[in-house]
Amino acid sequence: MNKILVIGAGRSASSLIKYLLDKSEKEDLQVRVADISIENAQKLIGNHTNGKAILLDIFDEKARKDEIKNSDIVISMLPARFHMKVVKDCLKFGKNLVTASYISEELKELDKEVKAKGLVFMNEIGLDPGIDHMSAMQVIDRIKDKGGKMILFESFTGGLVAPESDDNLWNYKFTWNPRNVVVAGQGGVAKFIQEGRYKYIPYQKLFRRTEFLEIEDYGRFEALANRDSLKYREIYGLNDILTLYRGTIRKVGFSRAWNVFVQLGMTDDSYVMEGSENMSYRDFTNSFLSYNPYDSVELKFRHCLKIDHDDIIWDKLLELDLFSADKKVGLKDATPAQILQKILMDSWTLEEDDKDMIVMYHKFGYELDGKKKQIESNMVVIGDDQTYTAMAKTVGLPVAIATLKILKGEIKTPGVQLPITKEVYEPILKELEDYGINFKEKEVEYLGYNPFNLGA
């Protein structure tokens, strides 16, 4: 029996483990799921005879090394900062490794050693990073193979609520780590290139510089720029490309309303507010407004942010009870971001029957035989339920498929890898289609941002 060790049985591991257990009979697998909580591991395995739940604290050197030594291949679904312990053991004991996380500088430096040992360390093979890499490279390689020259690449991903569960004014619920949503965009300036011009958007303008996307059957979405689009020039081999832009998808109107929190300073995670525990939501809101005993918090808020009384933003804010004097924060020594997260979780937590949705959208502009052309492709995945969410499927299934293919020697190029070569993306994208994860592609007229070639 081939022993697959899955370390970390969090929310993103459900579909991954199900896939492996479903294949375990035919492929002769034992799926060993190790987690700091044995219940987490047990829950995802159920009563499957080929699954085994293991209590593992990854800081317990001996236990960790023993488990890794005893396995045929390792999947690390740990938070990214904990990967290196597993990486080093895999290198030592000669085990292949799969993760859905970005390749760190520290990991990149091990490439030579990994290659020398003939090992495959496959990373960035979840959703984003993961399916975005594979689906983009498939089209880019096809264009290049035909002799085309890439001139534009834009790519957008969003974790959203499914249309059937979309019942609040923000058209948004937390389908993943709420904290990441609250502090999104704060890591540094958003950089990209459009028609050969470098563009920079600071945090305070990020949510006002959206662009629109249309997806058949799903309507209109908006996208806001990710932090560093420019690094994808090197990764995707697009060094001379004129336009390169990556972004995050929301339903239309989300960003304009979210900008209110940004402008007031409610998303700040860098300091603790005085007396946060006993604050009402109204007190919290009032902390960011001028002192004035005569005017209401509501009017001060509207005036500060220039919100008209009939602006839908106002209804969105009321929906969150942002002005409630009764609801209490109840968090000691909390930052504004932590308090905002708490307020949002009252309204944006998924109900038991709610489903999530993943949307991905690519635009490829290229020149072929002197003509400019454009391909657009999109993927929409809806979750089955609150365990087998769209997020868990799109993150976990590529990891699981890759793991089995590495185990069987079908993916074998050694080194610290990401899924940008045909050997990897062709079979994985093909198999993902069996699970309803597929792209709709169409040729459209090339538009770009400067169709008539005017000087800007």
Place this chain on the structure above:
Amino acid sequence: MNKILVIGAGRSASSLIKYLLDKSEKEDLQVRVADISIENAQKLIGNHTNGKAILLDIFDEKARKDEIKNSDIVISMLPARFHMKVVKDCLKFGKNLVTASYISEELKELDKEVKAKGLVFMNEIGLDPGIDHMSAMQVIDRIKDKGGKMILFESFTGGLVAPESDDNLWNYKFTWNPRNVVVAGQGGVAKFIQEGRYKYIPYQKLFRRTEFLEIEDYGRFEALANRDSLKYREIYGLNDILTLYRGTIRKVGFSRAWNVFVQLGMTDDSYVMEGSENMSYRDFTNSFLSYNPYDSVELKFRHCLKIDHDDIIWDKLLELDLFSADKKVGLKDATPAQILQKILMDSWTLEEDDKDMIVMYHKFGYELDGKKKQIESNMVVIGDDQTYTAMAKTVGLPVAIATLKILKGEIKTPGVQLPITKEVYEPILKELEDYGINFKEKEVEYLGYNPFNLGA
């Protein structure tokens, strides 16, 4: 002869050194001025027989220790981050020390040792910090001595251009380190308390939350909040105060226009712009605006920031040549803040005959015998020329006066000190009056922010 060692002969040392040399005959002083540039030191000493210029690299351990050992008292006018080397030598060789910088955590920890050796390490005795401490504590102590209870303290300082040299639309020129002006407000949220309510202003709103000040003969000014006003509760013994606010003074309209740079991201010092060296000022500006080959940079700018064609902000921007396609940045691998600084220095550098001006304004609200009262006081100092600037006078003279008084044993309380006790502020404020540095004080009606005691 008493040897006074002045380390650092930068712009803020001129008036300090002049004061000491002027007193040197009568007080039997030798003023030893040590700098990494012997020319700097020489220039400030001139031909004075009691002055001596010394070439000193403070990283040269032996030379530094020899100079300090050989002196009777030390003044460090080095950038704050270099003080500790001098501090440790002074402690070792038993020399008193004076600086105009904030007391660092590292320095604070030495308080016991300094006391044990009976030494005076006087800090924060320049302008801000310095004259602000002294002039505030003088009034606060007087109010408390009369049995009054402090309920409000607001304090504002600004380094500006003198009215006779105020000839641009911004009513501003760089009279001090331009870099500090460009990145001002970025260190963290502005915190203060008003009528018992904590208030927080994030960077993106800082320049839109100004308040006004009137100063007789000088007209109207505006003030924006400093980073952390709350720490002054402890320093000034104002623990139960309802309103505590410290701010920076500008001429009216400056902040509203400056906010344009903040919103666009032009003040960001955290990343390097691609191709900065060959950019025109217009390219720089365009980097922060949406790509569009049809619209002018001007119209995109106005639209993005909602600036009407007849708004004075527009004229201010044109005055800076922000849209010039001819003027080049010429700085390699520069951050937005560095480029903006370069653009501003074209327009805001003092001409040879220009003079600077320091403005300080305090408001003290208190209750005495059941009545609410208010005292306001202000100081305006104008520079003599480009050497003996208002900044050099207000920073350097308190340092110089304190040094002489410590040397003569008139200020003698040992420890790591700041000038908040009568022993220190009374004689120094009195002597500063001889140099035209004095406060105009008046009783006004108490206003506060909630005169009718309404609930907010």
